[in-house]
């Protein structure tokens with residue numbers, strides 16, 4: 001029997017039903033040993049792989065996405081393994097993820113609300129390492145003429161609690177329409193605005209201190225220019 005291109009069937013139990021379509025939150029997607037291994041690989045990478053941004057550090061793997069096509073670079077084995085594992089769940093409609101961003105946030109750091117944009121297949125998958133965070137979601141800025149100026153606060157909709165070792169998958173409206181960001185805080189107070197509390201094993205009113213979080217943002221870039229950098233045996 002032919003394998004269906006999309007087998008998100010086994011992920012259905014992880015849909016966050018309180019959020020717009022579609023967010024999947026998978027707690028303990030990886031083990032503590034895998035988490036230590038991945039952190040070790042991240043921090044073993046050459047210093048030159050890091051780019052310091054305001055409020056976080058970043059490693060880019062797989063090539064730089066570009067409208068004309070990404071000059072593909074072969075992923076290291078430690079990332080390729082997880083790209084394949086997540087892709088086998090059907091997250092990228094049968095394609096295999098070929099791009100990974102590693103973000104490191106110290107307590108108090110974050111990322112401004114943004115869209116991931118059209119250079120990626122409209123699915124983003126994230127493995128969290130080391131610490132939880134709250135991922136905040138926003139309505140896009142209204143382009144309507146004469147619309148009253150909208151503050152970030154008024155556009156805020158809800159948050160997702162992402163624990164270390166979890167996998168988060170966002171597609172459809174969650175990817176295509178809403179913006180996401182992370183407030184630079186050292187501590188999070190969980191409220192009812194955190195819509196996946198029970199799936200993440202937390203209670204409203206709880207305070208959680210952030211420590212250093214490393215996230216692997218795993219995506220598929222459809223338009224790739226094949227290069228020598230992709231050759232070589234595994």
Ligand SMILES: O=C(O)CCC(=O)C(=O)O
Pocket residue numbers: 101103111116126135180215217
């Ligand atoms: O660290 C995260 O979970 C979010 C990262 C992110 O939004 C991005 O790299 O585009």
Ligand SMILES: [Fe+2]
Pocket residue numbers: 114115116180
């Ligand atoms: Fe993003």
